[in-house]
Amino acid sequence: MSAYPKAVAEGWHPVATLKALRKGKPLARRLMGKPVVVFQSADGPAVLLDRCPHRNMALSRGRVREGAIECPYHGWRFAQDGRCVLTPGAEEPARHGATPLPVIERAGIIWTTLAERPNAGPTLPHPIEADGFDSFWWPIKPTRARLLDAVENLLDPAHPHFLHPGIVRSGTARNPVEATVRVAHDYAEARYIENTQAQALMPRVMEGKRVASIGRFFPPSTGQVAFENTKGLKLSITVFFVPEADELVRPLAHLATQSGVIPPIFKEIMLRAFDMVILAQDQLALRRQAEDIAAFGAPKYAVGPLDVLFPAIHALANGETPAPSERTLRMML
Numbered sequence: 001m002s003a004y005p006k007a008v009a010e011g012w013h014p015v016a017t018l019k020a021l022r023k024g025k026p027l028a029r030r031l032m033g034k035p036v037v038v039f040q041s042a043d044g045p046a047v048l049l050d051r052c053p054h055r056n057m058a059l060s061r062g063r064v065r066e067g068a069i070e071c072p073y074h075g076w077r078f079a080q081d082g083r084c085v086l087t088p089g090a091e092e093p094a095r096h097g098a099t100p101l102p103v104i105e106r107a108g109i110i111w112t113t114l115a116e117r118p119n120a121g122p123t124l125p126h127p128i129e130a131d132g133f134d135s136f137w138w139p140i141k142p143t144r145a146r147l148l149d150a151v152e153n154l155l156d157p158a159h160p161h162f163l164h165p166g167i168v169r170s171g172t173a174r175n176p177v178e179a180t181v182r183v184a185h186d187y188a189e190a191r192y193i194e195n196t197q198a199q200a201l202m203p204r205v206m207e208g209k210r211v212a213s214i215g216r217f218f219p220p221s222t223g224q225v226a227f228e229n230t231k232g233l234k235l236s237i238t239v240f241f242v243p244e245a246d247e248l249v250r251p252l253a254h255l256a257t258q259s260g261v262i263p264p265i266f267k268e269i270m271l272r273a274f275d276m277v278i279l280a281q282d283q284l285a286l287r288r289q290a291e292d293i294a295a296f297g298a299p300k301y302a303v304g305p306l307d308v309l310f311p312a313i314h315a316l317a318n319g320e321t322p323a324p325s326e327r328t329l330r331m332m333l
């Protein structure tokens with residue numbers, strides 16, 4: 001049995017951007033504790049277990065030669081499907097191949113899975129593949145965090161007053177908000193109707209009058225926060241939380257804003273500047289939370305009145321199919 005939630009263990013995860021791959025070097029990654037190597041092969045993007053079948057050297061230490069990955073120890077070369085295509089000094093390549101993993105390329109990202117019988121492919125929430133948005137991918141370095149705690153952190157409306165005062169929420173003033181929590185068989189969302197001029201810095205600069213903010217969860221471990229104004233979806237931040245190992249999470253963020261008069265590069269610079277600060281604050285909290293949980297051996301969670309997505313996140317990540325439901329409640333955010 002895997003220690004990872006079922007949908008996570010069986011799900012598709014992003015391992016590299018096409019942009020990073022095109023630089024030509026093999027990329028060393030980890031997925032749920034397993035080292036994998038991602039490289040651009042003659043037949044397209046390839047993901048192999050990062051282990052040479054010959055003497056177990058990590059293939060990511062090698063280089064890409066003629067569309068195959070070359071082990072740095074004795075020079076065996078492997079193709080996209082793991083087949084050994086060259087064994088230097090021998091007439092025929094060795095019959096022993098490296099282990100290939102399934103690969104899907106979508107939206108400029110390489111996805112793979114450790115599932116024995118993979119499902120159709122990754123879930124890419126709107127607006128990742130939609131027209132009419134300026135968007136960019138933002139790969140974030142792995143940091144210590146518990147996987148579902150990291151997902152919940154992104155979607156949690158209760159901590160910004162405390163962790164990000166003045167940036168995401170005011171830190172002092174709260175407004176009445178109506179929250180509608182919808183759980184479906186394959187995702188869950190909380191929609192917060194705000195209808196106010198936000199007081200904190202980031203929403204002021206990026207959004208103008210905010211009508212609603214929405215937090216969504218998609219299994220295996222994807223969170224999305226979206227902000228709508230009177231003209232519709234204004235900004236969405238979708239984060240794929242990749243479980244590299246126990247308590248080691250590599251987030252890949254996708255940010256999209258409604259196309260308009262502001263040049264995309266300007267928006268990208270603004271978003272990165274704000275999010276860099278917020279990210280550092282969240283990462284520090286998540287690292288401390290993981291350390292504090294470790295001191296007790298295991299977590300024990302109280303589900304508070306504002307933790308509206310917590311049960312659905314855990315159910316969906318664990319491969320359960322929650323009964324569809326919808327409820328509305330009031331809170332102060």
Ligand code: FES
Nearest residue numbers: 052054055071074
């Ligand atoms: S260890 Fe890879 S070729 Fe020998």
Ligand SMILES: [Fe+2]
Nearest residue numbers: 153160163282
């Ligand atoms: Fe946060």
